[in-house]
Amino acid sequence: MPQFLPIAYFQQKFCPFEEATISIATHGLHYGTGAFGGLRGLPDPANPQQALLFRLERHCRRLSQSAQFLQYDLDASHIKSVIIEFVKKNHPTEPFYIRPLVYTSDLGIAPRVHDVEHDFAVYGLPLGDYLSPEGITCRISSWQRPSDLNLPLRGKITGCYINSSLAKTEAKKSGFDEAIMLNSQGKVSEASGMNIFLVREGQLITPGVDQDILEGITRNSVIQVAQDLGMPVLERSVDRTELLIADEVFLCGTAARITPVKRIENYTLPTDRPITTKLQDLLKAIVENREPKYRDWVDVIPLGN
Template sequence: MHNFLPIAYFENQFVPFAEANISIATHALHYGTGAFGGLRGLPDPANPEQILLFRLDRHCQRLSHSARFMHFDLPADKIQQVIVDFIQKNQPSKPFYIRPFVYTSDLGIAPRLHNVKKDFFVYGLELGDYLSPDGVSCRISSWHRQEDRSLPLRGKISGAYITSSLAKTEAVDAGFDEAILLNAQGKVCEASGMNIFMVRNGTLYTPSMNQDILEGITRDSILTLARELGIPTEERAIDKSELFIADELFLSGTAARLTPISRVENYTFSKDRPISEKLREKLSAITENRDPDHSDWVFKIPLKG
């Protein structure tokens, strides 16, 4: 049962969430012609009169780029202003997740992006841990990640998530928490909605951008923090067998934050995760506005004024 925030932004106005409804004939519903973002917010632990958002500018920029793939001109500054207004109208008092979505809103048939109306909405819901912070078990999926030559993987295109959905359900039905997808070349790609990291011999590895991964904002943040902490990092292709002999594995994403992997298939990993924990503590301090070195990553929204 989700606790949705009471106000949504829909068809260029703020309305009660329950009234923000689309038709069953909506173009995006039939063809996956939508793109979305996702970002977390929380009341400032040191000042309950303001909300903290992690890397709001990057999230708005990525959604604007995703909209461009949909042939929709939606400037990042407009997205940001709507989100600020959205938060001030909802006055959230618990940690929450925001889902902005761009989509083809015309009614009718025929898959296309030309001569079809586009629109933009925002809603939110209270959200704690998306995955267990103690660690998750993962299955190597029988489904492969799409290729960028067939789908613009630099955007969060809604239609692409059928593969994630198939992989996630396959994993859960087999008794696992999450799925790890390989790309068409058989290299490790990402989880159903998260990037993946591996630690071996003190070095932090993650699939490089040419491995058909999503350009994750949390992924980028973790790489930056690791380098600042003196942890060697490398972005490259990763083989499946490397996962089984890793010292540490974890997933990253807006919803998942930094979630350890405790098992892949029948290979179990130690609960001693020094690098993962160091990065998770650093990331948590930043998102809670306790780290002055990265205060520019935290956007502060006053609830009054």
């Protein structure tokens, strides 16, 4: 069982993590009527009495927008203030991950998002590498990424992640680290919980927002940083055969950061990954608040004694 940060936010107050529990009759547990976020933080390498949070504003805004699909009016500024206080109360001493969650908290049995109670909760845990930074293996999943016609993919809705869960388990049980899902048109969409990029002839390519992807915050960061470096970036549909002959492939997400892919199915990819490595190094520097140009992406939280 993972070790969690000692303090959680639950039912509009801070409490010990062990006390933040719900009933087995909770509406959101049965119907997937919740939404979540995820953001990384770390103690400031330059000052251990401060914590650094990466793109906090953007994460809060996305969770607020996700809550709208549940007809829950949750202001991004409130989410931000709770998360900042959460970090101060926990005073983390190692890199950590924060999971804010909204969900329908009623104990009713009718599937709906109207006339139902909601709650907003926050918890966290220490987190190092989610996937191996040295490279992972992937398979093309037999599970398809849902269409935006079927599910609200612009939000991180809990019920949407059944496909991701099935795809991840299929990949692991067949000897791979991660799954790559195609959309209903047979085009590359994303991994189980990460966006995907490939490099061909010096161009950075990623499936566009019309390919049933989550509009990832790390994805957005990678695109902006690459463009700032003068790299050509293409957002377009991607055929799965392109992955097999790519010069580089990597996954990215809050938990995964930038993770290179070393093999897809039985196709081994090149071990020389100059663009992936350059982006990894720069993103790490940004997250550690060592790049003045991107200081507005990092919130500095004073922790006190």
